[in-house]
Amino acid sequence: MNQPEIDNVPSAVRLSPLGWLRKNLFNTWYNSLLTIGCFWIFYQILRNFLSWAFTNAKWAVVQANFRLFLVGRYPVSQSWRIWIVFGILAIMAGLSWAAIAHKLPSKLNRWLPWIWVIVFAIICWLIGGGSGLTPVSTNLWNGLLLTIFTTIISIGLSFPLGILLALGRQSTLPVVRWFSILYIEIIRGLPLIGILFMAQVMLPLVLPSEIRLDRVLRAIAGLVLFSAAYMAENVRGGLQAVPRGQVEAARSLGFNTLLILLFIVLPQALRAVIPAIVGQFIGLFKDTSLLSLFALVELTGISRSILAQPQFLGRYAEVYLFVGLIYWVFCYSMSLASRGLEKELDVGKT
Amino acid sequence: MQEQKPIVIAQDVHKWYGKFHVLRGVSLTVNRGEVLVIMGPSGSGKSTFIRTFNALEEYQKGKIEIDGITLGHDLRNIEAIRREVGMVFQQFNLFPHLTVLQNITLAPIWVRKRSKAKAEETAMQLLERVGILEQAQKYPGQLSGGQQQRVAIARALAMQPKIMLFDEPTSALDPEMVREVLDVMLQLAQEGMTMVVVSHEVSFAREVASRVILMDSGLIVESGTPDEFFQRPQSERTRQFLSQIL
């Protein structure tokens, strides 16, 4: 076999800064033109933006309302509870990552979904209070807190529903299959705003008058109904990716359908769709901004109420840019994490 | 004017992939009408070398001149050379969304600015020459490997190149299809086409090559007529290589 020859690359091969510019920006006349054109546009935008940001912009609106953006009117005396919640979430995210990358003892791995369920309950209790803690009404959960809370709860609840719908869509029973398809396709054909409208207006009408859901719960119901249809399609992709041979092998070992599903198909399918689910999580995180149209005060909603403060009237650009930055940091870091996960999953496959 | 000058002149060509030194100073001249066969173990740099002839690969040191035009970073030269150099790939690289006929007429129409009728006429002649006239309206996916490779040869010929490069043209083919492709190449060589062929087809080399070359680790280690190459190799490396493929 040939040994790869590692020589010292002559200096001519490594590009000098000038050579780099030539190769990457000015290699042909139209590229040079493009470079100059783009640079000019970029420069104009940056110059105008910076001169605005440092002279005309009044960032006091952000400083004065920082707390409102993050947790809204959540009582200051109780904010330690939120810190604990974020601590727990960080630990759980780390654990889940490690589990996906196969770096955890398998016992812990198996219990992780149940731990998540328990953590869910604890988080709800920590934020909402009751049984020992001071109760905090849902209309005080605002800002980023509400955005994150509704996203996590909605994804969490739509997950089992989505799996059921995906299985239903693959079912050999025609009635079950058609129910699932009908649900999935109708929901996916409608705008989220329409579904939230339905949840706000129709839910109270179709539920017995004794049951009164507050706005937050109705919004979450809408998000779950919406998200489940998309979740089902993602899970279906994963189900289809499991080779037929797996099912046949399991069947020939004498497993029944339910066991095959639980031990062979779903574990492989769900692992394969983790990146897609993270993608859906990012989408839902952005979509919660629509709740502001239904008088919920999540991140977008609270910026609207901050803009109504008399001393900060008209400070749209500052507020929206700041809020946009918060959304961006979360979504971008999650999409980076998702790409990292995808690599880990590929490694796990071989 | 340049009829006497060699069509390819490569002098001390070096290439690095990052830190990996693929070509370590290769010099070669190819005369008009010559059929050159390049052999060598995988990773020896032979494909990389002929791919520098039409600038599919850049080189970092040395000089390559094709038909009197120097290959450098000048885009115009690169385009001029690519019009004159035909290439046939190991994986055929036919355009799957176009019919056989469209595959062949695409470049004559868009690069040589021929009329569609003229280009199609030439294409049909070429298809007849490579023996698959009846497949003209099919898509590449409907043809066998051997037929696809013959279309690829016709596609390159349609540009009326002064030299044809073949990058392992039969390696991706099933054994029973190798012959039909080699026959076309043989015919082409006999018509006087200048050809540089990277291939391990010993019979082809013996029959038509004017020179056979062995490359190893980015260098030319042996060069000679087929007789010299196969019967009286100079270097130990060549003897070792021949014992593996013969």
Add this chain to the structure above:
Amino acid sequence: MSNNQQPNNPKLNLWRDVRFWRFAGQFLAVLIAAIVVAILWGNLNRNLQQLGIQPGFGFLNSQAAFDIGETLISYAPSDTYSRALLVGLVNSLRVMVVGIILTTIVGITAGIARLSDNWLVRKLALVYVEIFRNTPLLLQLLFWYFAVFLTLPKVENPISVLGFIRLSQNGLELPGIQFSPEFSTLLIGITLYTGAFIAEIVRGGIQSVSRGQWEAAASLGLKPGLAMRLVIFPQALRVIIPPLTSQYLNLAKNSSLAVAIGYPDIYLVASTTFNQTGRAVEVMLLIMTIYLTISLIISLVMNLFNKSVQLKER
């Protein structure tokens, strides 16, 4: 398959017969669905009775009595609700059609720019994609409307771009056409947002075409621009169209965010109708029917297009 061979076997117990369970499963599914629907239906009727609303679409013929800021077809507050809804529908379709055309152009340009050999072009395209993909569309719309359009100069001294595009508080003015600020905002918003997603789809599609195709095109002497147009892009299209379809669907659905900036699309008119009449069920059914129809039409058209692209191969 062994079950099929035993249909006449009298000894097979019912609960061991696969066919029985298949039937029972479906029967159960129907039964549960029927019970749930019946309960919800009962609640609905009781609740509506308490509110004193008679279900029915008759209200559509009564006078709308609200004004609509922007109409392509004639409308006055004295017209009926159905006329108002039609105005909204036309407004929706207008923004969807123009949006789909523009976002395709923006998306393909940015997607190709992401693969440009020009470093600056590549990075600018990346920055565009990452900014617009990772922030909510609603926020972008609010930003364009309140922070950009409403802070523009008055109509008397508009900002002129390239000499013929005039921007002012009254919206966007091209020679001969005038777009309201609401329409312009919605159009710019959904175009740039969807375009960022399409850019990534286009980039992925182009990258999915094998390197050999580029090399073959180059070795035939095709310049990069021609190679892209004649060889690479037609092949990339096959990969691009299915996800592109869902982006078109998203754009159509997202146009309903018009409500946030007061562009009178079908959703805004419908929800105004609901606020005035309190007819939740009917309005909801209307919204559902309209959006499902639009989604269906887009899917059908794109499926046809997809077929014409895919068929070429065999």
